[in-house]
Amino acid sequence: MIKKQGYLKEELKVFKIKDYTDKEFSFHYHDFYKIIVFVSGDVTYCIEGKNYELNPKDIVLVSQNEIHKPIINKCVEYDRFVMYISGDFLKEYPVLMNCFLKAKEQRTNVMRVSNIDYSKLSELLEKAVNKIKNDDKFGSLYLHTYATQALLLINESVEENGLRFEGKVSYDKKMLDVCEYINTHLKEDLSIESLSEKFFISKYYFMHKFKEYTGLTLHHYILEKRLLYTKQLIESGEKATCACISAGFKDYSTYIRARKRLNSRFMQDLE
Numbered sequence: 022m023i024k025k026q027g028y029l030k031e032e033l034k035v036f037k038i039k040d041y042t043d044k045e046f047s048f049h050y051h052d053f054y055k056i057i058v059f060v061s062g063d064v065t066y067c068i069e070g071k072n073y074e075l076n077p078k079d080i081v082l083v084s085q086n087e088i089h090k091p092i093i094n095k096c097v098e099y100d101r102f103v104m105y106i107s108g109d110f111l112k113e114y115p116v117l118m119n120c121f122l123k124a125k126e127q128r129t130n131v132m133r134v135s136n137i138d139y140s141k142l143s144e145l146l147e148k149a150v151n152k153i154k155n156d157d158k159f160g161s162l163y164l165h166t167y168a169t170q171a172l173l174l175i176n177e178s179v180e181e182n183g184l185r186f187e188g189k190v191s192y193d194k195k196m197l198d199v200c201e202y203i204n205t206h207l208k209e210d211l212s213i214e215s216l217s218e219k220f221f222i223s224k225y226y227f228m229h230k231f232k233e234y235t236g237l238t239l240h241h242y243i244l245e246k247r248l249l250y251t252k253q254l255i256e257s258g259e260k261a262t263c264a265c266i267s268a269g270f271k272d273y274s275t276y277i278r279a280r281k282r283l284n285s286r287f288m289q290d291l292e
Contacts, residue, residue, distance in 0.1 A: 046092075057083075057102070062099035066130070073131045251268040
């Protein structure tokens, strides 16, 4: 089972990490939105079938429930700002959601900051981090102020210039089309037979390529996406039975069985 990582109890969270790590990250997701401002290191970010080789000053945009992981060269120090943003905060200030919407529209998760004032952006994030460290009574208010200004700066650049990523990115276009189709047609028949016919691919080649580019089997990916979408609908106020059907499960009991099956598989992997 793909693990949820990170927790966000507040509207915004900003921190800076500079370290060496030999940890190998597995594919995971967040129920919040994430922005990484890459300072330095040797990192490839894998997001929904695309692998981005990051350059200093790149900005990585990861939407809620997008499956991703970093591949980090343990011999090189990895320096980055990280921002967590709750969905409720973005609903309250929808203009700040634009960068994530544009990322989906333009099918890229990384923007290059040639048209953004990077020094101002890093200064705002540094101030937000320092206010948290100081832990004074105004810290949360300053965090909110500086983080919001940083988000505005990013969104203004996206509005004026779009998301410009000219770095090295590897992907299989057909697999990317498949992922996009799955995410927008969860309620429909997504069997390997129907998908291989729709995209004119041998099903055995299809299964091999899909796992190579996403890290998951096709069946596992679809189940994860349906479970995440069901959870999202329930949290937005939809009745559980309706949410399950909207996400592609036959009924609520099918959803429960799928969730238990993936939980059981995850526990076995830990043993």
